[in-house]
Structures are given as C-alpha cells and as structure tokens.
Amino acid sequence: ENGINGWLRYAPLSDDKILQQGLDTLPSVIVTLNSTKTSPVYTAGKELQAGILGVIGESLNITHQTEPAAQSSSILVGTAAAYNAGYGTVDISKFAPDGFWLSIQKGSVKIVGQNERGALYGAFEYLSRISRGNFSDVDLISNPDAPIRWVNQWDNLDGSIERGYAGRSIFFWNGTVVQDLTRVAQYARLLASIRINAIVPNNVNANANSLNNENIEGLGRIADVLRPYGIQVGLSLNFASPQLLGGLSTFDPLEPSVVSWWTEKTALLYKRIPDLAGYLVKANSEGQPGPLTYNRTLADGANLFAKAVKPYGGVVLFRAFVYDHHADWNVWTNDRANAAVQFFKHLDGEFLDNIVVQIKYGAIDFQIREPANPLFANIPKTNKAIELQITQEYLGQQSHFVYIPPLWKEILDFDMRADSKPSLVRDIVAGRRYNNTLGGYAGVVNVGTNTSWLGHHLAMSNLYAYGLLAWDPTLSSEDLLHDWTRLTFGPDPVVLKTVSDISLATLPTYENYSGNLGIQTLTDILYTHFGPNPASQDNNGWGQWTRATATHIGMDRTVKNGTGNAGQYPPEVAAIFENIETTPDDLLLWFHHVPYTHRLKSGKTVIQHFYDAHYEGAKTAQTFPRQWEALRNKVDVERFTEVLFRLTYQAGHSIVWRDSINNFYHNLSRIDDEHGRVGNHPHRIEAERLSLKGYSLVKANPLETASNFT
Ligand code: BDP
Numbered sequence: 001e002n003g004i005n006g007w008l009r010y011a012p013l014s015d016d017k018i019l020q021q022g023l024d025t026l027p028s029v030i031v032t033l034n035s036t037k038t039s040p041v042y043t044a045g046k047e048l049q050a051g052i053l054g055v056i057g058e059s060l061n062i063t064h065q066t067e068p069a070a071q072s073s074s075i076l077v078g079t080a081a082a083y084n085a086g087y088g089t090v091d092i093s094k095f096a097p098d099g100f101w102l103s104i105q106k107g108s109v110k111i112v113g114q115n116e117r118g119a120l121y122g123a124f125e126y127l128s129r130i131s132r133g134n135f136s137d138v139d140l141i142s143n144p145d146a147p148i149r150w151v152n153q154w155d156n157l158d159g160s161i162e163r164g165y166a167g168r169s170i171f172f173w174n175g176t177v178v179q180d181l182t183r184v185a186q187y188a189r190l191l192a193s194i195r196i197n198a199i200v201p202n203n204v205n206a207n208a209n210s211l212n213n214e215n216i217e218g219l220g221r222i223a224d225v226l227r228p229y230g231i232q233v234g235l236s237l238n239f240a241s242p243q244l245l246g247g248l249s250t251f252d253p254l255e256p257s258v259v260s261w262w263t264e265k266t267a268l269l270y271k272r273i274p275d276l277a278g279y280l281v282k283a284n285s286e287g288q289p290g291p292l293t294y295n296r297t298l299a300d301g302a303n304l305f306a307k308a309v310k311p312y313g314g315v316v317l318f319r320a321f322v323y324d325h326h327a328d329w330n331v332w333t334n335d336r337a338n339a340a341v342q343f344f345k346h347l348d349g350e351f352l353d354n355i356v357v358q359i360k361y362g363a364i365d366f367q368i369r370e371p372a373n374p375l376f377a378n379i380p381k382t383n384k385a386i387e388l389q390i391t392q393e394y395l396g397q398q399s400h401f402v403y404i405p406p407l408w409k410e411i412l413d414f415d416m417r418a419d420s421k422p423s424l425v426r427d428i429v430a431g432r433r434y435n436n437t438l439g440g441y442a443g444v445v446n447v448g449t450n451t452s453w454l455g456h457h458l459a460m461s462n463l464y465a466y467g468l469l470a471w472d473p474t475l476s477s478e479d480l481l482h483d484w485t486r487l488t489f490g491p492d493p494v495v496l497k498t499v500s501d502i503s504l505a506t507l508p509t510y511e512n513y514s515g516n517l518g519i520q521t522l523t524d525i526l527y528t529h530f531g532p533n534p535a536s537q538d539n540n541g542w543g544q545w546t547r548a549t550a551t552h553i554g555m556d557r558t559v560k561n562g563t564g565n566a567g568q569y570p571p572e573v574a575a576i577f578e579n580i581e582t583t584p585d586d587l588l589l590w591f592h593h594v595p596y597t598h599r600l601k602s603g604k605t606v607i608q609h610f611y612d613a614h615y616e617g618a619k620t621a622q623t624f625p626r627q628w629e630a631l632r633n634k635v636d637v638e639r640f641t642e643v644l645f646r647l648t649y650q651a652g653h654s655i656v657w658r659d660s661i662n663n664f665y666h667n668l669s670r671i672d673d674e675h676g677r678v679g680n681h682p683h684r685i686e687a688e689r690l691s692l693k694g695y696s697l698v699k700a701n702p703l704e705t706a707s708n709f710t
Pocket residue numbers: 162163204205282321365366393529
C-alpha cells in the first residue's frame with residue numbers, strides 16, 4: 001500500500017455478511033453501450049470489472065452489445081442517447097451536462113450518463129458504494145452544480161513544480177512532456193472518479209515554450225491519455241509568447257500581427273487536440289506580462305484569447321489574481337486586498353461569454369483565514385470561478401496536515417447579500433445568482449511523482465473532497481471525510497474515528513499555532529511560505545502585511561480610517577466589517593488595527609488570545625501522533641509509518657511555531673503572558689549559551705525574533 005491508488009483501491013470486503021449481500025445481488029455481466037477504446041463508457045466497463053473483482057472477488061465479462069437483450073441481471077452503462085435507442089427510456093430533460101442516472105434494483109444496475117463522461121461518473125459512484133459495502137437499491141439522478149470543475153497544476157517544463165511538495169512533475173521533464181504517461185493516466189482515473197472534467201498541467205507562470213511544436217505534440221499525447229477518462233486538457237499561456245516564441249516585436253493584444261499569431265497557434269493546437277478545454281491566463285501579476293504593458297485593459301487581453309478559442313468551443317479562465325508587487329508600496333495607505341476589485345469591477349460586461357474570471361477564495365492569497373473575496377459580488381455580468389488550493393502552500397506544505405474543506409465551505413456558504421438578497425458564494429460561482437452561463441471551480445493540486453501523490457497520505461482527503469464539492473458544494477466536510485477514509489483505509493470503526501478526530505481538528509489547530517484573528521498565516525512571506533516568520537510580514541513588497549508595531553496590530557481596512565477594503569463588499573456586509581463591534585473576532589485583525597490590549601468578544605485581549613491559541617494549538621498537535629499510534633496494526637505498515645512520521649514532525653514543528661510567534665509578539669509588545677509561559681523556558685538551552693566549534697554568534701535580526709530579546 002504505497003498510496004498510488006488513492007481512494008480507488010477496491011480492497012476486498014472483509015465482513016462475510018456484507019460480502020454475501022454483494023454476491024447475492026451481483027449482476028452476471030457488464031454491458032457497455034460503446035465499444036470504442038477511447039470512450040469513457042468503455043473505460044467505465046473496465047473499471048467496473050476491476051472494481052467488482054477487487055471488492056467482491058468475482059470476475060464479470062464485459063460485452064459491448066449493440067442489440068437489446070435480456071438484461072435483468074446486468075450492469076448496463078452508456079449514454080442517455082444510446083440507452084434511449086432501444087434499452088429503455090430516460091427523461092433527458094432531467095440531466096445537466098455531465099449528469100448521470102444510477103439505478104440499482106435487485107441485481108440489475110443501470111448507469112446512464114447525459115454524456116460519456118457522465119456515464120463514467122455513474123460507474124465510479126456505483127463502485128464507491130460497493131467498496132463501502134453498500135448494496136442497497138437506489139434510483140438517483142445526480143447533476144453537477146457547475147460546469148467548470150478543473151484542476152490546475154503549477155508544473156514547469158523542466159519538471160519542477162511551483163508550490164509542489166511531492167516530488168517532480170508527472171507531466172514534464174527537461175523542457176518537454178515525459179515519454180511515459182502512466183502516472184498521468186493514474187491521475188486521470190482518480191480525477192474522473194471525483195468528477196473533474198479538465199486539467200491544466202503547466203504553471204500559470206507559463207513558459208512560452210509550452211507552445212512550441214514539440215510541446216503541442218506532447219500536450220496532444222497528454223490529451224490522448226486523459227480522453228478515455230472524460231478529462232479535457234487546457235493550457236496556461238504566457239501573454240508575451242508572440243514576442244518570446246514568435247519573434248514578433250510586440251505582444252500588444254490589439255495589434256493585428258499578434259491577433260493572427262494567436263489565431264494560428266490556436267488552430268494548430270485544436271488540430272492536434274480537437275477537444276482542448278481552453279486557456280488559463282495569469283497576466284500583469286507578480287512580474288508576468290499582460291495587456292496593461294500596452295495600456296490595454298485586462299478585458300482586451302482576455303477577449304483576444306476568447307475569440308481565438310470560440311470557433312472550437314473553448315473557454316478562457318482569466319485569473320483575477322492581478323497585482324503588482326512594488327518595493328515602494330506604502331504600508332499605511334496601500335492594500336493589495338483591494339487590487340482585484342480595482343482591476344476588474346469597471347470591466348464588468350466587457351468580457352466575452354466564453355471567459356470565466358478565476359478568483360482566489362480570499363483577496364490576498366490562500367491564507368489560513370480570509371474573508372470571501374469581494375470580487376465575487378462586484379462583477380455580476382461576468383462568469384466566475386472560485387480558485388481553491390489543495391496543495392498546502394501556506395498551510396504547512398503537507399509536512400503538516402490540514403483538512404481544508406471546512407475552510408472552503410465557510411467561503412462557499414458566505415452570503416454577500418448583494419442587493420440585500422441571498423448571494424451565497426457557491427450560488428455566485430455556479431452562475432445561479434447572476435444568471436451567468438458558465439462558472440465553477442479551479443483547484444490548484446500540484447501532485448508529483450511521489451506515490452502518495454501529495455506527499456502526505458492524509459492530504460488526499462483534500463483532493464477527494466475538492467472534486468465532490470465542485471460537483472455538490474452542499475455536501476458536508478464530515479461525510480466526505482468519512483467516505484474517503486472508508487475507501488482509503490477500510491471499515492474498522494477505530495480507524496474511521498481516529499482519522500476523523502485528527503482530520504477535523506487540524507484546521508483550527510493549525511490556525512491556533514500559526515496566525516490568529518485574521519492576521520494571515522504568519523509564514524515566511526519572502527518566498528518559502530513555510531514556517532513562522534512574523535518579522536517578514538511587513539517591509540515587503542508583496543503587500544501581505546500585519547502592520548504590527550510595539551502597541552498595535554492589524555490592517556485597518558475600514559472606509560472611515562483605513563484602506564477602504566470593507567467598502568468593496570455589498571452594503572450589508574460592508575457595514576459589518578466596517579464596525580469593530582460587529583466584525584467577528586476571527587477576522588478582527590484583517591479589518592482593524594487595534595492595540596494588543598483590545599478586548600475580544602471572548603473577553604480576552606488580543607495578545608492573550610495569541611498566547612493561549614498558540615499553546616492550545618501546539619498542545620492539540622501533540623495528540624496527533626499519539627492518536628495515530630492507535631492504528632498500528634490496523635493500517636498497513638507503509639502508510640502507517642509514513643503518516644506517523646509526518647504527524648510527529650507536525651507536532652514538533654507546532655512547538656517551533658508556538659514559541660516563535662509568542663516570543664516575537666511578546667518582545668514587540670512587552671506584554672506578559674497572564675500564565676507566565678511566554679519567554680519562560682527553564683529547561684531550554686538557549687543558543688547564546690552554547691559554544692560550538694566552528695560556529696560564531698550573530699545577533700538575531702530583527703531582534704524581536706530572538707527568544708530572549710537579546
Ligand atoms: C502565490 C504563489 C506563487 C504563485 C501565485 C499565483 O506563491 O507561487 O505563482 O500565488 O497564484 O500564492 O499566481
């Protein structure tokens with residue numbers, strides 16, 4: 001068990017009674033209504049065969065029938081069109097694109113998709129049920145909440161992965177696409193089972209060489225491997241490609257030679273990949289080129305690509321993560337959190353209808369706590385997708401485990417109250433709230449060659465939940481976790497309870513020992529985004545600031561005295577964040593600059609809350625490896641040991657976090673911990689008391705980071 005099959009292990013049922021139920025209700029044959037090998041329906045047949053063999057131990061034949069026959073005891077899988085052509089009648093009007101119907105009636109199973117990939121989703125749903133020992137009859141139609149259910153990989157052509165923590169790229173190596181795409185097929189299988197319909201394999205910080213002929217062919221090979229799983233490929237673009245790769249003197253989006261360059265490239269791509277999903281574009285952000293270079297608008301830039309892919313039915317995911325990292329930003333008057341609305345609001349209505357603006361869940365950058373991005377409520381006429389991160393860039397990078405869905409759900413369930421009407425973020429991105437034609441979800445995953453995919457076996461629950469939440473955001477974090485655990489580690493109630501107890505504690509625990517009250521994660525901001533470094537959170541050009549002084553902390557984002565960010569929300573929500581009394585404690589420092597002695601609604605001061613939260617968080621993290629120990633001999637040795645190693649690391653590093661953050665703010669504020677813990681470590685040997693050969697003492701910089709402030 002090295003993790004390679006993720007939640008699709010098809011482990012044999014261990015309970016004889018349940019196995020007998022499976023045998024009693026098992027159909028005798030699998031009938032697929034498409035025999036073309038590249039068809040997802042064909043894949044569904046193979047997957048059903050493998051799954052049933054694994055779970056129940058029976059090998060069923062597959063027939064690709066074209067003539068209706070007696071199917072009382074079959075698993076029939078196909079599209080609605082094929083099914084209605086002689087096998088039965090299903091009401092097509094009940095389907096959304098990619099939807100499916102699953103009917104299990106005493107040994108007769110029908111899996112009918114609105115399209116081919118819908119049929120595959122239905123097959124995976126059936127397999128998930130039997131893998132969990134559920135053989136009950138069912139008759140359900142399942143439709144996706146939104147059409148865009150993509151994953152992004154931030155893989156570079158040289159095989160490295162930006163913010164990837166599980167080895168090298170499964171897609172690229174040495175400037176081009178790898179020869180052996182076995183891992184890509186395995187990834188596609190996992191993604192299809194959670195109903196993802198497109199992958200963008202290359203980094204948003206895109207290399208223009210992704211569009212050279214060799215790489216177009218390589219992308220074509222990736223597309224060929226993904227197609228049987230109903231997954232389309234998309235491509236991240238470098239805006240300056242006409243110049244960097246094409247040798248033009250400009251990349252001005254309105255320049256006719258630039259337009260033709262993109263039109264021709266797009267034609268070449270679609271010739272090799274007729275079902276290319278489209279493009280993903282990061283422009284004018286963090287040093288990337290874009291239309292603003294030529295005083296053109298972001299809409300001019302996006303529309304250029306939208307027109308190019310339109311004849312082929314392609315879409316453009318245009319990222320709203322646009323800001324300029326200035327060294328000269330004024331920490332008191334500038335606010336990066338305002339950037340997206342400033343850049344996009346006035347362009348609402350100017351984006352063509354095959355463009356979807358891809359918006360990070362918060363206005364800064366995947367922090368442990370952010371309010372929902374105000375842009376969701378500022379561009380009603382524009383299609384929108386939410387960008388979530390499965391890779392734990394700011395959340396411990398899979399050396400710590402954080403089960404993230406409760407954070408996503410909080411954002412998705414947030415009500416923007418636009419025009420004083422219910423305006424949940426999930427209804428906005430589904431397109432329902434503003435009647436947009438497209439919308440949905442993009443998840444930054446960054447799997448790598450490690451057999452655990454993400455570097456930590458438990459982190460795979462995040463990927464599992466991401467896909468299914470993009471399908472149905474009303475699913476509960478707890479139920480998703482339960483199903484994932486059951487599939488990944490089996491039915492033992494002790495395993496189920498332990499994984500659930502640990503996982504559900506991780507998010508509040510990580511928040512406790514990292515950044516509290518909406519101050520951001522407090523990681524090193526300069527590049528690594530790992531480990532505590534509160535001193536890096538001001539004086540940087542990235543605009544991720546805490547504005548911590550000797551007496552005060554927090555960003556004043558009010559309209560009255562601050563950066564005005566609270567005013568970017570619709571009035572009812574703006575009023576809540578504008579007022580310190582109504583701002584929830586956990587977002588207090590996101591919106592307000594307060595003395596360390598400010599009293600929270602809990603009655604504690606801000607500084608005491610910091611101290612207590614850090615002790616509490618590190619204390620809980622110490623329980624993770626101990627809880628996991630209970631699973632020795634209940635989980636296979638390989639995965640047991642690897643998870644134990646990482647949880648032990650997390651427990652240790654949580655203490656580093658606790659003491660770094662507490663010491664820093666203790667030194668800065670000179671306010672003592674009411675319980676006398678901070679700065680008081682009688683058993684610790686301080687570095688300045690050591691004398692080591694070959695080492696010399698240097699002053700900590702800034703001094704507040706030194707544990708004794710000396
Ligand atoms: C930041 C990452 C950086 C990405 C950027 C983005 O640190 O590596 O390129 O986001 O999303 O969080 O474009």
